[in-house]
Amino acid sequence: MTSIEVAELRKLYGGTTALDGMTFTARPGRVTGFVGPNGAGKSTTMRIILGLQTADAGHALVCGRPYRSLRHPLRSLGSLLDASALHPARSGRNHLLWLAQTQGLGTRRVDEVIEQVGLASASRRTAGGYSLGMRQRLGIAAALLGDPPTIMLDEPFNGMDPEGIVWLRRFLRSLAEQGRAVLVSSHLMSELQDMAQHVVVVGRGRVIADSSVAELIAAVSGDRVRLRTSTPEPVAAALTAAGGQVVEADGLVVRRLAAEQIVAVLTANGLPFSELTPHRATLEEAYLDLTGEAVEYRGAPA
Numbered sequence: 607m608t609s610i611e612v613a614e615l616r617k618l619y620g621g622t623t624a625l626d627g628m629t630f631t632a633r634p635g636r637v638t639g640f641v642g643p644n645g646a647g648k649s650t651t652m653r654i655i656l657g658l659q660t661a662d663a664g665h666a667l668v669c670g671r672p673y674r675s676l677r678h679p680l681r682s683l684g685s686l687l688d689a690s691a692l693h694p695a696r697s698g699r700n701h702l703l704w705l706a707q708t709q710g711l712g713t714r715r716v717d718e719v720i721e722q723v724g725l726a727s728a729s730r731r732t733a734g735g736y737s738l739g740m741r742q743r744l745g746i747a748a749a750l751l752g753d754p755p756t757i758m759l760d761e762p763f764n765g766m767d768p769e770g771i772v773w774l775r776r777f778l779r780s781l782a783e784q785g786r787a788v789l790v791s792s793h794l795m796s797e798l799q800d801m802a803q804h805v806v807v808v809g810r811g812r813v814i815a816d817s818s819v820a821e822l823i824a825a826v827s828g829d830r831v832r833l834r835t836s837t838p839e840p841v842a843a844a845l846t847a848a849g850g851q852v853v854e855a856d857g858l859v860v861r862r863l864a865a866e867q868i869v870a871v872l873t874a875n876g877l878p879f880s881e882l883t884p885h886r887a888t889l890e891e892a893y894l895d896l897t898g899e900a901v902e903y904r905g906a907p908a
């Protein structure tokens with residue numbers, strides 16, 4: 607059983623509920639995006655999976671067992687929680703050699719993973735001088751050392767330049783294609799585009815959606831219709847009066863009314879319109895729609 611399984615996790619910090627029944631599985635052969643606004647509980651979940659923190663209730667299993675009971679943890683789960691957690695005076699290669707030694711892994715494996723993450727030319731430089739993007743690569747190399755069937759990365763795109771982002775997307779997809787379970791957290795849905803086959807959207811310590819990317823977009827696109835009109839204000843007023851919910855976004859986007867109902871209302875009111883089309887949400891829109899209620903820290907509206 608090569609997966610990560612989290613069931614009914616609960617965690618309180620004083621009066622703050624960090625986890626409120628968090629439940630999901632990251633399965634083999636796919637990248638699972640673990641996405642939600644700041645404070646949603648992603649890092650807490652990952653720390654509990656790694657046994658760095660205990661849950662008040664629920665359980666987390668890696669390859670069917672609690673992480674702390676694994677005989678060779680690095681060979682079961684490779685993880686990266688905090689890319690800055692390294693000895694600044696050590697070279698990247700020495701950092702990996704030290705980690706490899708603790709797990710009975712050889713020098714050859716260290717050089718292999720350095721090559722895989724594209725750090726070969728910098729591996730003998732001290733890690734203290736690495737950019738955040740290079741530290742992320744070093745952390746990913748460390749996660750791969752034991753050639754584990756499951757991989758878990760917390761915000762690995764942070765600090766990566768556009769070229770690094772493209773590389774990491776491809777790289778994580780290829781790890782999943784090799785049959786591994788890959789769990790990747792992010793607070794930006796756009797980072798997961800073209801990479802994750804599956805997304806677990808979380809907010810306020812619990813799962814809001816757990817589905818394939820295609821299903822998620824379809825569910826949110828569901829009842830929206832976009833239309834254009836030369837008189838947006840009376841059109842919006844008429845549709846609102848008829849029970850619709852109208853927002854202005856590149857024309858008007860209407861919810862809660864089917865296209866036929868919209869046509870009937872506008873025709874009855876003698877209001878002009880054009881381009882009436884069912885709206886297909888982007889992944890980002892789907893995410894914002896789902897997490898709107900669950901955002902803990904929200905800036906003042908512009």
Ligand SMILES: Nc1ncnc2c1ncn2[C@@H]1O[C@H](COP(=O)(O)OP(=O)(O)OP(=O)(O)O)[C@@H](O)[C@H]1O
Pocket residue numbers: 619622623624642643644645646647648649650651793
């Ligand atoms: N050590 C701690 N002490 C007190 N509260 C904490 C602690 N760690 C996390 N929290 C709180 O628990 C909640 C979940 O935090 P967590 O860091 O798991 O969220 P996150 O989804 O990883 O957010 P981010 O994207 O900002 O990293 C937040 O309200 C946070 O303030």
